[in-house]
Amino acid sequence: xxxxxxxxxxxxxxxxxxxxxxxxxxxxxxxxxxxxxxxxxxxxxxxxxxxxxxxxxxxxxxxxxxxxxxxxxxxxxxxxxxxxxxxxxxxxxxxxxxxxxxxxxxxxxxxxxxxxxxxxxxxxxxxxxxxxxxxxxxxxxxxxxxxxxxxxxxxxxxxx
Amino acid sequence: xxxxxxxxxxxxxxxxxxxxxxxxxxxxxxxxxxxxxxxxxxxxxxxxxxxxxxxxxxxxxxxxxxxxxxxxxxxxxxxxxxxxxxxxxxxxxxxxxxxxxxxxxxxxxxxxxxxxxxxxxxxxxxxxxxxxxxxxxxxxxxxxxxxxxxxxxxxxxxxx
DNA sequence: ATTTCTGCAAACGATTTGCACAGGG
DNA sequence: CCCTGTGCAAATCGTTTGCAGAAAT
Numbered sequence: 001x002x003x004x005x006x007x008x009x010x011x012x013x014x015x016x017x018x019x020x021x022x023x024x025x026x027x028x029x030x031x032x033x034x035x036x037x038x039x040x041x042x043x044x045x046x047x048x049x050x051x052x053x054x055x056x057x058x059x060x061x062x063x064x065x066x067x068x069x070x071x072x073x074x075x076x077x078x079x080x081x082x083x084x085x086x087x088x089x090x091x092x093x094x095x096x097x098x099x100x101x102x103x104x105x106x107x108x109x110x111x112x113x114x115x116x117x118x119x120x121x122x123x124x125x126x127x128x129x130x131x132x133x134x135x136x137x138x139x140x141x142x143x144x145x146x147x148x149x150x151x152x153x154x155x156x157x158x159x160x
Numbered sequence: 161x162x163x164x165x166x167x168x169x170x171x172x173x174x175x176x177x178x179x180x181x182x183x184x185x186x187x188x189x190x191x192x193x194x195x196x197x198x199x200x201x202x203x204x205x206x207x208x209x210x211x212x213x214x215x216x217x218x219x220x221x222x223x224x225x226x227x228x229x230x231x232x233x234x235x236x237x238x239x240x241x242x243x244x245x246x247x248x249x250x251x252x253x254x255x256x257x258x259x260x261x262x263x264x265x266x267x268x269x270x271x272x273x274x275x276x277x278x279x280x281x282x283x284x285x286x287x288x289x290x291x292x293x294x295x296x297x298x299x300x301x302x303x304x305x306x307x308x309x310x311x312x313x314x315x316x317x318x319x320x
Numbered sequence: 321a322t323t324t325c326t327g328c329a330a331a332c333g334a335t336t337t338g339c340a341c342a343g344g345g
Numbered sequence: 346c347c348c349t350g351t352g353c354a355a356a357t358c359g360t361t362t363g364c365a366g367a368a369a370t
Contacts, residue, residue, distance in 0.1 A: 019324060019369050040360080055327045060360060078236035078292075080335090081359055097281060100289055110280055116273050117295060121257060124268060126297035129260055132238070133293045135277060137286035179344055179349060200334080215352045220335060240360090241334055 001032040005071060005089065012069040026051030027062045031072060035090075037083045037105060077105065077134055095133040101142050102151035161192040165231060165249065172229040186211030187222045191232060197243045197265060237265065237294055255293040261302050262311045 009028055013020065030046035038046070040059055047054040063084065066072040073088035077096060087094070087107065093114045094107045113133070121128040142148040169188055173180065190206035198206070200219055207214040223244065226232040233248035237256060247254070247267065253274045257266045273293070281288040302308040 017324090021325065021369075023326070053327085057328075057361085058326060061325085076236065076238035095280075097284060097286060099286065106284060108280060108284060110276070113273070113276050113280070116270070116276065117293070120255075120268060120270055120273070121295050121297050124257060124266060125300050126257060126259065126295075127300055127303075128295050128297045130296040131294070133277070134291070135281050135286075135288050136290040137281050137288045140285050140287055143287075177349095181344070181350065183351070213352085217336085217353075218351060221350085 001029060005032050008071060009066070009069060012071075013065075016065075018065065022051050023047075023054045023058050024062055026054050027059055028066065031066055031084070032086050035087050037075065037085050039081050039083060043084065075132065093131075095135070097135045097137055099139055099151070100136050101139045102148065104151055161189060165192050168231060169226070169229060172231075173225075176225075178225065182211050183207075183214045183218050184222055186214050187219055188226065191226055191244070192246050195247050197235065197245050199241050199243060203244065235292065253291075255295070257295045257297055259299055259310075260296050261299045262308065264310065 006028075009032075013024075018024075027043065027047045029050055030043055033046070040063060041056070043063070044054065044056050044059045047059060063072070063074075067074045067084075071086075071089055073085040075083040075085055075096065077083060077098060083105075091107065091109055094109045095113065097106045097108060098104070099106070117131050117133075118128055139148045139150070141150075166188075169192075173184075178184075187203065187207045189210055190203055193206070200223060201216070203223070204214065204216050204219045207219060223232070223234075227234045227244075231246075231249055233245040235243040235245055235256070237243060237258060243265075251267065251269055254267045254269045255273065257268060258264070259266070277291050277293075278288055299308045299310070301310075
């Protein structure tokens, strides 16, 4: 976890009068020790690797705090559970493409899209606060060659 | 409900060997009798207005069929429950702006955005199948004048 | 000492499912 | 008749919450 992130979080907690506990520390440390997406439960596992007394409830109570700090992003990609994305600071405007074939999530950024979204919102009389674009798509390579290097998946015969 | 939609659904059910029942009829009739978004539970209420024996289970079992037919769109706007949008046929590429102040959902379309999304997906080696853009935003009018004329109005905006 | 935090377990709410019966073809 | 469709109620699953004790300030 970067020192800058650690400091920002520390400041945020202090500004809200929130206390420093070993459980929160462990959750925070775990939350920013990767650049991959994770679920609340996966974060629980990671945090328990640092501090074994962390409970699921505390993870669920801490996540909204981190999201509120602006350093962690909450994603709902429509899979029945939320994902958390610590990659938010470095890439604040990234979008997500979900492969229908292998379920992998790919991040991408595009300045034009970002501008266009802001433009649309303003035109309607709003100031955008949070945007999420989700594209579900099929892998071309899998369809054309039968194999996808990204996933190692092989296409079923006859699949379109 | 438009006759064209009714016919398309009828054909779809027949092509899948699905039977015609009074409950399904009522659900289908209800599903396409409005152009507003609704939840599964709201659809249950509407369908019961037509055929009182409709159960929640049947609604939940019928919804995926309608979505599969391509005439009804499933939305997950990150509110913990799914929304269904019968407006899909007329406006296949619309996006959603959710007002943080009044929670109203506004639909809008933009050709450039549509093109850009397709372009991004193809550049990454994918063929897009389903796209969903969600913008959460604050109402400028409410912020500036303290009142929003839209609040209390129809949620389906005429924005283009 | 005061107040926030915590773990536990129960509660929650949308959705799914097993079952035995109803009803469409 | 056969087999799909149905209602009911119980099960699921991620997430939230009430409570009493633990810990931070």
